[in-house]
Amino acid sequence: MINRILCIGAGYVGGPTMAVIAKHCPDVHVVVADINPERVAAWQSGNPPIYEPGLREAVGVSLGRNLQFTSDVERAIRDAEMIFVSVNTPTKTFGQGAGRAADLQYWEKTARNILRNARGPTIVVEKSTLPVRTAEAMDRIFKNGRSDLHFEVLSNPEFLAEGTAIADLESPDRVLIGGAETPSGQAATQELVDIYARWVPRERILTTGIWSAELSKLAANAFLAQRVSSINAVSAICEQTGADVLDVARVIGADQRIGDQFLRAGVGFGGSCFQKDILNLVYLCEQAGLHDVARYWETVVTMNQYQKERFVRRMIRVMFNTLAGKRIAVLGFAFKANTGDTRESPAIEICRELAAEQAHVCITDPQALDGARRALADVEHGVTFEPDPYKAAEGAHAVAVLTEWPEYRTLDYQRVYSRMERPAFFFDGRNLLDPEELHRIGFNVYPIGRPDRTDL
Ligand code: NAD
Ligand code: UGA
Numbered sequence: 001m002i003n004r005i006l007c008i009g010a011g012y013v014g015g016p017t018m019a020v021i022a023k024h025c026p027d028v029h030v031v032v033a034d035i036n037p038e039r040v041a042a043w044q045s046g047n048p049p050i051y052e053p054g055l056r057e058a059v060g061v062s063l064g065r066n067l068q069f070t071s072d073v074e075r076a077i078r079d080a081e082m083i084f085v086s087v088n089t090p091t092k093t094f095g096q097g098a099g100r101a102a103d104l105q106y107w108e109k110t111a112r113n114i115l116r117n118a119r120g121p122t123i124v125v126e127k128s129t130l131p132v133r134t135a136e137a138m139d140r141i142f143k144n145g146r147s148d149l150h151f152e153v154l155s156n157p158e159f160l161a162e163g164t165a166i167a168d169l170e171s172p173d174r175v176l177i178g179g180a181e182t183p184s185g186q187a188a189t190q191e192l193v194d195i196y197a198r199w200v201p202r203e204r205i206l207t208t209g210i211w212s213a214e215l216s217k218l219a220a221n222a223f224l225a226q227r228v229s230s231i232n233a234v235s236a237i238c239e240q241t242g243a244d245v246l247d248v249a250r251v252i253g254a255d256q257r258i259g260d261q262f263l264r265a266g267v268g269f270g271g272s273c274f275q276k277d278i279l280n281l282v283y284l285c286e287q288a289g290l291h292d293v294a295r296y297w298e299t300v301v302t303m304n305q306y307q308k309e310r311f312v313r314r315m316i317r318v319m320f321n322t323l324a325g326k327r328i329a330v331l332g333f334a335f336k337a338n339t340g341d342t343r344e345s346p347a348i349e350i351c352r353e354l355a356a357e358q359a360h361v362c363i364t365d366p367q368a369l370d371g372a373r374r375a376l377a378d379v380e381h382g383v384t385f386e387p388d389p390y391k392a393a394e395g396a397h398a399v400a401v402l403t404e405w406p407e408y409r410t411l412d413y414q415r416v417y418s419r420m421e422r423p424a425f426f427f428d429g430r431n432l433l434d435p436e437e438l439h440r441i442g443f444n445v446y447p448i449g450r451p452d453r454t455d456l
Contacts, residue, residue, distance in 0.1 A: 002081050004080050008073060009127075013158050014127070015048060016058065031069075032067075037071045043069040051367045053338055055166060058166050074116075077113060078118070085107060088272075091276045100279045100286075121151070129218065129276075132284060156175070156178070163339045172204065177193060180210060218281045222281055230303075233303055266431070272343035318425065318456070319398060328354055328399075329364065331399060332364075345371075345375070355381065363384070396419075399420075399424075413443075425443070435453045436453060
């Protein structure tokens with residue numbers, strides 16, 4: 001039985017995942033190590049460095065009991081029997097495969113660190129999302145590096161979504177564990193199954209070969225992103241034909257074979273993973289000579305890009321073909337509601353485009369204003385940041401909803417309208433609000449994939 005677990009990487013995945021493991025395994029000592037001392041200090045203080053509903057409480061259950069955060073990665077490696085690796089694997093920005101392939105430098109540095117510092121047989125668990133056959137490369141590094149110790153590599157990709165991370169970890173649709181077919185591979189797989197089985201029903205713990213596990217993670221994200229791009233493509237057709245994307249999504253989703261999740265049209269998907277993982281898949285396909293398959297998946301990203309551009313083009317068109325000097329209140333900058341994460345948020349590109357049109361963009365968000373400032377740090381003119389949505393809308397020509405924060409449903413839009421310039425435009429990039437109601441107040445309303453409500 002495993003008694004000492006380490007997770008390397010205290011980010012959006014490592015922190016929440018280990019908090020939930022520690023909670024359900026009070027007899028197992030869980031350490032989370034990271035090279036970023038500020039992040040570690042925040043976690044260790046009980047005030048997590050990321051915003052995630054229920055996270056602080058989840059960490060509080062075990063912190064100081066069997067959960068600890070540290071920046072002494074080497075020491076933590078020496079003490080661990082099972083090491084999860086949850087470091088970032090962003091898209092490569094340099095050299096071969098730039099803009100597509102996964103940048104594996106953090107993962108490989110971590111593997112070499114484990115190799116140098118491990119003191120006993122160690123199970124190394126890939127938690128990060130990685131290209132297929134990364135585990136094989138790791139295995140080679142371990143086998144060639146040390147003959148005195150046995151390292152067993154497992155793949156255990158994470159499926160949590162931000163904003164619902166704790167609920168997803170507490171009650172996952174499935175946990176996936178990929179291990180080698182060898183006796184030691186199967187024994188290691190069983191050790192990890194036993195950990196999850198403390199709170200996850202056995203039938204939801206799926207075991208496969210390592211390559212299947214690695215590929216399943218990339219494929220699952222590609223399928224999810226593909227659904228978003230598909231409904232966004234339908235939303236463009238709706239706007240041209242007068243159909244309503246909410247009706248179409250309801251009808252499509254009523255078919256049990258299709259299902260009703262992930263059919264919300266919007267300004268496009270964001271987040272640190274969808275685009276990166278699809279591009280990673282595209283790169284894998286190209287490397288394998290599967291050029292048609294690569295093109296197929298690439299269109300998911302192309303459509304996402306189109307959706308963001310289309311949104312801005314429509315704003316310009318309906319606002320009399322010029323945004324110069326106009327004030328635009330942007331409601332929401334996070335890539336989705338209930339997170340402060342702005343990585344790859346569609347708002348980044350949309351706000352940049354608006355500023356390039358010489359609009360004055362005033363951004364508000366309940367959790368992501370710091371992220372917004374960082375993401376737009378190089379934009380010299382035309383962007384300001386305002387925590388109060390009413391102030392953001394003061395004197396504005398238009399409001400654009402870019403994140404579906406529940407608090408934006410209940411704003412007093414009469415009050416918002418009364419302080420805006422006329423005609424007042426409302427671009428609901430998430431179909432969050434009732435367009436009829438907004439129109440009754442006086443707004444000219446442009447939802448996504450739904451008929452405009454306008455007096456112009
Ligand atoms: P993150 O950037 O929030 O966290 C990664 C952490 O790893 C950082 O704190 C960084 O300082 C640390 N790190 C980097 N190199 C290190 C090293 N050599 N030693 C110690 N620490 C190191 O990333 P994340 O969002 O948690 O994602 C991690 C992985 O999980 C990625 O592969 C991602 O694709 C995958 N994933 C993410 C999500 C999500 O919702 N964010 C969901 C599922 C899977
Ligand atoms: C996604 C997956 O849902 C997780 O299973 C996966 O573990 C994770 O990526 C990952 O690998 O990082 P996440 O990106 O946190 O999770 O959030 P999602 O809820 O999937 O939303 C992604 C993006 O798609 C958001 O910008 C969201 O606004 C958008 N989206 C989602 C839509 O535009 N419409 C929808 O119907 C659903």
